[in-house]
Amino acid sequence: MDIVVCIKRVPATDTTIKIAADGKSIETTGVSFEMNAYDEFALEQALRIKEQLGTGTVTALTIGPELAQKVMRDALARGADKAVLLTTDDWIYDGAATAQTLATWLAANPCQLVLCGKQAVDSDNNQLPGNLAARLGFACITEVNKLEVADDTFTAERDIEGAREIVTCKTPAVISCNKGLNEPRYANLKGIMGAKKKPLEVSAADLPTPAMEIVSLELPPARAEGRIIGEGADAVPALIEALRNEAKVI
Amino acid sequence: MSNIIVIAEVRGGSLKRPSLEAITAAQQLATASGGQVIAIACGNGIDAATSELAGTSKVIAIDGAGFANYSGDAWAKAIVEQVKANNGAAVLMAHTAMGKDLLPRVSGLLDTGVITDVVSVSCDDGTFGARKPVFGGKATMTIRATKSPFCATIRPNNFEAASGSSGEVAKVDAPSGDMLSVVKEIIAAGGGTTPLAEAKVVVAGGRGLKAPEKFKLIEELAAAFGPGVAAVGASRAVVDAGWRPHSEQVGQTGKVVSPPLYFAIGISGAIQHLAGMRTAGTIVAINKDADAPIFKVADFGIVGDAFEVVPALTKAIAEVVANR
Structure with missing residues (x-):
């Protein structure tokens, strides 16, 4: 099975966000970037499917700045066979434009399975998998916690409100991965050395007209200063009093 | 006239409350844009649920055995036909497991995008917009749609549930077959867990x-x-x-x-x-x-x-x- 894993380079999750002077993006000076956490589960699953089937290829695909080569090398070091970087200097927040660009690339480079993280932890818009699948005419299962493959059929488990769903589909499919699907491997020294010899194709992304535009980006309003009610269990009656009469929430 | 569409979520025959909150958001857009609020619901045997769709002018029930189980692709296809037939200028759905799965697919079929997990919506001179948390809540983004229709999933617990009368129900037969993905089984979590x-x-x-x-x-x-x-x-x-x-x-x-x-x-x-x-x-x-x-x-x-x-x-x- 030929598998394409969609990866995004995002600010590390421990980043303190500062708004840039344009009021529409974040200050990137001093920010460390990494592979989107959910994409690590997608890459790991792709490698496991290839190992299980004993055949096929794993291609890591991203849209991002030239600097995203580092994340792509990491994907190669973990075991991807090939990496493709479509470059742009703009911040990719519009999943529809991303989906359209990736759909064009995937039409020219057919595969049977596209794996993605359930969302990117910067724009948090979790629209890419479904939007991409619609454009490709592929089946789609989102936010899976378990995934099994037998021949051309996938069986996945996903959480819904208060229950779990078992969903099936056949290739070709787009499947988005949730945390907990697997335990991603890290690159070892042999993988890191080997990655230098693997193909990393870099070309300019041909991004379409965006479906949305950023008006502003703001930090959330600061919360009013709270107070320490007291110490230990003795403070419980005062807390109940505050919740009931001050906050009026119980 | 262009209308504001809400895709209502019905599970096990019951209307999910966040759908009523999405209707409230739709009412705000309808007031600003001059359209009507139209709800679309999918499933099998959903009469009781569709009668609860308060605050709507019209309800389209895509009902039948073919839609007994959720299929993101089959449902999206049927919904998109209705969005087009009813001049949908905006399509809203609750930001739930189903909303996150279904509306991106609907937006892809409509060659547009979706803004997810939104906490407020707006319409100024016919341009739709929304605010949503990004970076896991470390910042809030205000976005304007540049393609039509505008699609958004609405964060639960953020709008009041709509009240009042529900619109007249128009029934559409659910198509059968032709599903790429389908839910085979739903396993309830024990102990009545609250989402x-x-x-x-x-x-x-x-x-x-x-x-x-x-x-x-x-x-x-x-x-x-x-x-x-x-x-x-x-x-x-x-x-x-x-x-x-x-x-x-x-x-x-x-x-x-x-x-x-x-x-x-x-x-x-x-x-x-x-x-x-x-x-x-x-x-x-x-x-x-x-x-x-x-x-x-x-x-x-x-x-x-x-x-x-x-x-x-x-x-x-x-x-x-x-x-x-």
Whole structure:
């Protein structure tokens, strides 16, 4: 099975966000970037499917700045066979434009399975998998916690409100991965050395007209200063009093 | 005339409450744009649910055995036909497991995009916009749609549920066959668990509880609020340690929640956790360390041992609930 894993380079999750002077993006000076956490589960699953089937290829695909080569090398070091970087200097927040660009690339480079993280932890818009699948005419299962493959059929488990769903589909499919699907491997020294010899194709992304535009980006309003009610269990009656009469929430 | 479409979610024959909240958002857009609110619901045997779609001018029920089980691709295709036939200028759905799966596919078929998890919507001179948290809640983005129709999923617990009369129901036969993906089975979670994102109260625990079995204290406090009110949450540290399932994680790689009342127990308050709960109405922190960052965002704090404070709190809450 030929598998394409969609990866995004995002600010590390421990980043303190500062708004840039344009009021529409974040200050990137001093920010460390990494592979989107959910994409690590997608890459790991792709490698496991290839190992299980004993055949096929794993291609890591991203849209991002030239600097995203580092994340792509990491994907190669973990075991991807090939990496493709479509470059742009703009911040990719519009999943529809991303989906359209990736759909064009995937039409020219057919595969049977596209794996993605359930969302990117910067724009948090979790629209890419479904939007991409619609454009490709592929089946789609989102936010899976378990995934099994037998021949051309996938069986996945996903959480819904208060229950779990078992969903099936056949290739070709787009499947988005949730945390907990697997335990991603890290690159070892042999993988890191080997990655230098693997193909990393870099070309300019041909991004379409965006479906949305950023008006502003703001930090959330600061919360009013709270107070320490007291110490230990003795403070419980005062807390109940505050919740009931001050906050009026119980 | 262009209309505001709401895709209503019906599960097991029941209308899900966040759909009524999405109708409220749709009403705001309809007032600003001059259109009507039209609901579309899919399923098999959904008469009772569609009669509850308050605040709508018209309801389209795509009903039949072919739609007994959810299929993102088949449902999206049928919905898109109705969006086009009813001049949909905007399509809204609740930000639930189904909404997150279905509306992106609908938007792709319409060659547009979707803004997800939005906390407010707007329409100025025919241009639709929305505000949504990004970076796991560390920032808020205001976005304007540049393609039509405008699609958005609405964060639960953020708009009042719509009330009033429901529109006349127009029935459409659900197509059968031709499904790429389909739900084979739904396995209910035990014990009537309240979904984290929809809970009125979230009781979250962290490393300070010292062992996975001590989460019993958290579960008991949540249960004290009565059935269907409170959900259990967890910090990333305890999820990564395997104490709790990822579905309970609050924060940047988990869920962003804004319940009216949030308890952080034995949670120090890492930046990515704070991002996921700072929009809660009232925040209570219980922590041994008086210098823990969680106290910076908490409205009320108790410095102390969770094993001592929580059982006393559980008892007190149970009394309040019993005397209501």
